[in-house]
Amino acid sequence: MKMRMDECFSQPTTGVAGRTILVLDRISPDYNNTQILTGTRTRALNVSSYNYLGFAQGSGGCADAVEEAIKRYNIGALGSRLESGAGELLYKAEALVAKFVGKEDALISSMGFATNSTYIPALVSKGCLVISDEYNHASIRFGVRISGAEVRLFKHNDMKSLESLLREVISQGQPKIHRPWKKILVVVEGLYSMEGTMADIPTLLELKKKYKFYLYVDEAHSIGALGPHGRGVADFFGVDPRSIDILMGTFTKSFGAAGGYIAGDKTLIDRLRVYGHASPYAEAMPPPVIMQIIASMASIMGIQGAADGSVKAITDGEYHHPGPVPPSALPGWLHLPPALASGAEGNERLRRLAFNARYMHTALRKLGFITYGHPASPIVPLLLFNPGKMNLFRYMMRARVLPIVIVVVAYPATSLLTGRVRFCVSAAHTKEDIDTVLRACDEIGEVLDLKHGRPAGGRWTVEECVLRAKELGCI
Template sequence: MFNKKKSLGQLPSMATATSYLSAVHQADSRARGHDISPASTPALSTSSSITSSSEDTVLHESDDNNTGLTYPRTPPTSEQVFTTVHSEFGHCADESYRCVSQHNPDKPVTEHEIEEPPYYILITTYISYLMLIVFGHLRDFFGKCFAKQYFTHLMPYDGYAPLNSDFDSFYTRRLKRRMDDCFSHPVTGVAGRTILVYDRHSEDCNYTQIYPGTKTRALNISSYNYLGFAQARGGCADAVEESIKRYGVSACGSRLEGGSNELHLTAEALVARFVGMEDSLISSMGFATNSTFIPALVGKGSLVISDEFNHASIRVGVRTSGTQVRMFKHNDMQSLESLLREVISQGQPKTHRPWKKILLIVEGLYSMEGSLVNLPHIIELKKKYKFHLFVDEAHSIGALGPLGRGVCDYFDIPPRSVDVLMGTFTKSFGAAGGYIAGPKHLIDALRIRGHSGIYAEAMPPPVLTQIISSMASIMGVTPPVSSKAALTLSPSSSISTLRCPEDDVHPGMAPASAIPSWISLPPALSDGSEARMRIRRLAFNSRYLHAGLKKLGFITYGHPFSPIVPLLIYNPGKMATFARMMRTRQTPIVVVVVAYPATPLVTSRVRFCVSAAHTKDDIDTILQACDELGDILDLKHGHSERWPLEQIMRQSVELVNNI
């Protein structure tokens, strides 16, 4: 079961996108001669039954280590070819595999009901942890007595106190280390539809890892590449390449030095227009965006109300601020309103004076649960109780809404009804860093008081270019004005055209005059058509995987439109086995497994991260793998109606539209 299949011999290398598209065109012509026109290309296969001699039916992308993909059926037709190679972005021209990510205003926002597993699953999970604790402490005790050379870091030695506590490091040593092969797997290349993984194994329970020097191409369902902009070819990649030629690869010492000044200003103005706010600022690190700017928003005498499942960056920022903090149950609006009544009526501790400021912090899309914030209800509470609202859209921006503008777009709520919108560029935009958007007077204050704005390094020009090009692709760019009119526009006036009017809920296309003239996007990107296609493909893939797992009998969390789909495994031993078996299938699949302390102790899970780069066949491959492993590992404990896998694959469109 755990023996890896050998990959195929290679076809001649196609180093450029031009040669790839030429090969596709020739294969398309041959396919049309046989009256074959598939709706979508098949999932990657490493079956050794296909030989490289059948050039009519095989397209192969070479890698530096002779490991690649083969396509055992007809290559994509000319209508299915995009600007990226198939390993980075799957080709699919079937319009039925699309849907719109939007809330139905006629239906109330329902809270996700969590299914409970059978009691024997919980009992065996607790017994597993109990055995781990008992035998682990016994091994520690006898090891310190008879094998001290292995425990020197946990015992006083030569007058020095131990650097690690055996109790504090117990979980890391006795559980996590034994499944370290499931975490932090080294990869190379683009984390697109597929990913190139370095092979490794251990002979001493993961104390050391052995790298044989080989690599494996695997289907990637583990990256936050929601819109598929993590690619080495295409219009955005060409723009980044041009920026490297112009500015180099390193960041300037400040935003106002060198040639990156206008890129910073353009990016900040573009972000503000994209999210529908008056102004924004950008930071070079997503985690630091929360942890360094929240202390600039609140301080002593203020109160932060936080969802219990908020990200660690929010928790660090709140603790650094020194403000009072209260938490409410995850996405529970009754718990939130009850807490609001209590804190407003009681005021500050001891003195009972009114709070200087009350700031509610929630996430748009929760990364571990896949649940969506109940924003309409929170807006109603905001009008009633007069608190400030901070929404972290790290995972929802670009991934939700018919325009990809996040939770406000999804619920059709004016963005300026939220006080502060935060997000990152590391997910949907294929870049790095984060942003804070809000009223101009607030952003001006944060530029001075936020630690990231003063002490952190500036964002490198290539990253800024990726942000500008990918975000402009989602918005679309208006046709450029005449050359004479363009000469009369100064840089500041060009950037000012990006500022959105107050009554514009979700501003439309970005003006061409405000985008650097040397950024030349292909027509499909500049008019926004390809980005709209990606947003609709992501919505379909998310709903299809979520519904398919439900119909197979699994317990899953999250909103149907969430690109994060957690599948509950519970037992830590099953979690490691699931990840290893997925990675060693005939079609290798790379997944993310999550356990304590990132989740509650008994709710270990595998977290699928869906992308617009995946095809419907890719989701079928994942469902087939889950169906087989679910039977082997006894993971199907859901109570909903079950369908056979063939029916799910055959009625996928109907299943998605009827959720």
């Protein structure tokens, strides 16, 4: 069955993974045992990439800054962090990340997966307990496994299950010896990539006060994409980020770059810089990638004085979270276009993403589809259930007059019977793009018998959803 479905997976593409993408066409003469490229390419609407804020661009202010960074710093870091790879640009970026998320300090890793898998073992060890959401990412599971710590799972996003488990493990202590745990670390994701669900941060913080554990939040998909200022789940729920012990995130989604970060108290981050496996063994992040992070992050935050054209020396003041960044926190040679420097374009991208996400979620439900996730999530999973429908759904989307590239997700990323289409909306998408996807889903859903939902107030037609988009997108 997997071979018959392989046409869905590993689709080769080229160019920038932006609003649209170029797909390399291929055929298979032997039921997907081999794939042969035809030599042609198809331009398709892209709702499959993590380009949440639309910073995946080959031109513009951020791309110009990256080009200048190549001229000044070369392509690679040419060394690990604890050798010769930690340059001035890296320290600038780490200080900027700390300001962005509202923590004392931050460290940057050259790979998102490695951020969890190489730094979690520096946080916990034998005699410690990690309590992990059952749907946590593989990088978290891998990092916990090699740390030597005990691990217990709680039901996905179920705070009653978590509290029950906390009562049990605290009362029983370590296995066999029953001594208190050296440390209890609860690990959750801010936004779950397969479910589109959001961690219940307010309840977690209440439990943290009651049971005195440490809280680790993986914001790979939520940082930059959630909250009125784009600062992630803490911003979305309006809580103080300093109340969360460790904030982890990646730059591969909202910032159009690569790598990841861990932010926390300065004492903790200084320890991780030395004891994390990536620091001595992995090459530090390349300067052009660091520059993409700095430029895109500064575009979201805005630069002090850029909105009214004030002189840098006069406006360069103390940073107040979540506010504009002082010019001194950025490389002196960086000059972003006015729309980016003022934060106006970044704010507009956040608003467009929020509208697109809510519009997509609520419209699909109104059409009768069964979807998962929070309505503010840019990840929109549409349930197909039957694995046999996955390939046909992908094919029918690709065969439309305006081809649409989607991601279908199957076992083992999901359970066998909860296969799904995972739409990823972006600030780069227009309302007309979302309308196009909804019309395609409506037609294909009728053919494949996918409309089994019962929305409150009854179902709407696709044209009614399109005409009342403002109402749906602002719920």
